[in-house]
Amino acid sequence: MLIKKPSDIKPSEITPESVFRNRRQFMNDSGKLILGAAAGGLPAIASAQSGGLKAPTPIGKGVSNAPAWWQEKSSSIKAAPDSEPYYTGESLTPYDDVTSYNNFYEFGMDKRDPSTQSGDFKSDPWSVEISGEVAKPGVYNLEDILKPHDLEERIYRLRCVEAWSMVIPWTGFPLAELIKQFEPTSKAKYVEFETIIDADSMPGIRSRFAIVRWPYREGLRMDEAMNPLTLMAVGVYGDYLPSQNGAPMRLIVPWKYGFKSIKSIVKINFRETEPNTTWNDLQSQEYGFFANVNPAVHHPRWRQDMERRLPQTLFSRQVIETRPFNGYGDQVASMYSGMDLARYY
Amino acid sequence: MGKFIKPLIFILAMVPFGVLLLRVVFNELGPDPAQELAMETGEWTLRFLLVTLALTPLQRLTGMIVFTRQRRMLGLFALFYATVHFLVWIAFLLGFRWFAIVEELIERPYITVGFSAYLILLALGITSPKSMVRRLGRNWKRLHRLVYLAGILGIVHLLWILRTNISEALLYGGILFVLLGYRVYYSRGRKIL
Numbered sequence: 001m002l003i004k005k006p007s008d009i010k011p012s013e014i015t016p017e018s019v020f021r022n023r024r025q026f027m028n029d030s031g032k033l034i035l036g037a038a039a040g041g042l043p044a045i046a047s048a049q050s051g052g053l054k055a056p057t058p059i060g061k062g063v064s065n066a067p068a069w070w071q072e073k074s075s076s077i078k079a080a081p082d083s084e085p086y087y088t089g090e091s092l093t094p095y096d097d098v099t100s101y102n103n104f105y106e107f108g109m110d111k112r113d114p115s116t117q118s119g120d121f122k123s124d125p126w127s128v129e130i131s132g133e134v135a136k137p138g139v140y141n142l143e144d145i146l147k148p149h150d151l152e153e154r155i156y157r158l159r160c161v162e163a164w165s166m167v168i169p170w171t172g173f174p175l176a177e178l179i180k181q182f183e184p185t186s187k188a189k190y191v192e193f194e195t196i197i198d199a200d201s202m203p204g205i206r207s208r209f210a211i212v213r214w215p216y217r218e219g220l221r222m223d224e225a226m227n228p229l230t231l232m233a234v235g236v237y238g239d240y241l242p243s244q245n246g247a248p249m250r251l252i253v254p255w256k257y258g259f260k261s262i263k264s265i266v267k268i269n270f271r272e273t274e275p276n277t278t279w280n281d282l283q284s285q286e287y288g289f290f291a292n293v294n295p296a297v298h299h300p301r302w303r304q305d306m307e308r309r310l311p312q313t314l315f316s317r318q319v320i321e322t323r324p325f326n327g328y329g330d331q332v333a334s335m336y337s338g339m340d341l342a343r344y345y
Numbered sequence: 346m347g348k349f350i351k352p353l354i355f356i357l358a359m360v361p362f363g364v365l366l367l368r369v370v371f372n373e374l375g376p377d378p379a380q381e382l383a384m385e386t387g388e389w390t391l392r393f394l395l396v397t398l399a400l401t402p403l404q405r406l407t408g409m410i411v412f413t414r415q416r417r418m419l420g421l422f423a424l425f426y427a428t429v430h431f432l433v434w435i436a437f438l439l440g441f442r443w444f445a446i447v448e449e450l451i452e453r454p455y456i457t458v459g460f461s462a463y464l465i466l467l468a469l470g471i472t473s474p475k476s477m478v479r480r481l482g483r484n485w486k487r488l489h490r491l492v493y494l495a496g497i498l499g500i501v502h503l504l505w506i507l508r509t510n511i512s513e514a515l516l517y518g519g520i521l522f523v524l525l526g527y528r529v530y531y532s533r534g535r536k537i538l
Contacts (some may be wrong), residue, residue, distance in 0.1 A: 109508075209510050211511070300453065303453075311376035312375075313389055319437075319438075
């Protein structure tokens with residue numbers, strides 16, 4: 001038997017180190033390609049696979065260490081419909097921009113910090129405390145909370161108070177379903193949310209220059225929370241939510257400024273009175289509790305009747321008009337009828 | 346040797362602008378280039394202003410006249426970066442909506458403050474040639490003391506737009522405080538005040 005010496009191995013047969021190091025990603029991508037090919041031959045299955053989504057995960061992108069529950073749940077994401085409000089024909093903000101341009105101050109103050117400084121963050125295992133005016137309070141494993149819910153794809157506009165905006169395909173389920181699951185009492189008039197504080201994996205928490213008092217808090221009125229548009233997201237672009245985008249579970253309230261859409265939720269509290277919220281506490285004359293997108297009411301620092309749709313290139317001139325309720329007025333304006341929105345901003 | 350200093354500083358002072366241009370050309374400014382350009386040009390304005398303000402103290406401390414000889418040119422570079430900053434704001438952040446510019450100047454205090462600082466730099470730039478120095482006589486010095494006010498307004502402008510991380514603004518503000526404090530200290534010692 002001839003035993004080849006190492007020098008007999010042709011250089012072309014040696015796996016490049018970069019490919020070897022990324023072998024799991026390689027298998028994952030190959031799998032997706034094969035699945036995609038198979039789905040092409042079987043259209044009935046295609047709609048159930050992520051290949052049937054309006055905005056599937058771009059090849060070679062995505063999170064490599066998604067938890068086991070995601071693998072199971074994500075095999076049957078319902079694709080977004082063809083019409084508003086759960087879909088928009090506007091061009092999507094690319095995956096790389098959605099996942100590298102973030103305000104998530106727990107991971108740092110710069111827009112790039114959350115993507116570059118969240119490597120130590122663990123979003124699995126995860127538990128959420130349900131408390132307050134609710135029939136079934138307790139600390140629940142995320143898997144148990146998610147078990148009864150089917151995931152769906154929704155393509156929403158996201159408008160930041162800083163006057164930029166994106167179009168993002170989220171994966172999630174209506175917050176209303178989660179609320180019903182825990183049976184709030186008649187006293188539950190508001191829902192309060194809290195983000196995790198983990199100083200070890202969140203450099204922003206350790207920073208001396210951050211003026212935010214942790215944990216980050218947000219809240220919604222009950223009717224806002226129950227509105228069908230309000231989404232609990234666990235994925236983006238048909239893939240597991242990256243840490244910088246608020247893994248493992250975050251809120252999406254598309255008709256409000258982005259800061260209402262709280263990330264990495266660990267606590268959901270039902271209460272009778274309006275909760276304190278982080279930005280409102282810090283600068284109440286600048287950030288209201290409602291924070292509905294409203295071109296008629298300017299923030300003291302940012303005018304709100306226009307926005308930069310990202311990604312921009314300097315000469316594409318994508319400075320567009322901002323619409324009331326971020327274009328979701330038909331679905332939500334009735335909740336605020338009779339309210340002076342210049343006062344309750 | 347001495348005659349190379351000025352061209353060398355000129356070239357160095359153009360480097361940040363060159364780098365920004367390259368980043369524009371190669372689309373390396375990220376998904377929100379307008380915001381990035383505004384931040385960068387604003388910061389370079391402040392940096393040049395602080396360097397300019399550091400030259401007189403450096404000359405007094407070292408006795409080397411070479412420092413103050415660069416003052417006008419570096420001051421003009423502060424004006425240059427401020428002008429780019431101003432144009433970036435109008436063109437890319439407001440998308441040339443002229444009605445919005447007037448509104449912004451009136452309604453957004455941080456813009457009012459920043460624009461005031463810009464007007465000062467503009468006035469100092471216009472009166473910087475030697476002929477203007479001669480024509481204005483004693484008033485030239487009085488006018489050019491406004492650069493201290495421009496520095497303070499610039500720091501306030503920066504502090505006002507920041508959302509939460511104030512470390513850089515504190516650093517620049519601290520440097521300005523030291524530079525202005527030195528002048529107060531120096532002029533008291535000389536009984537000029």
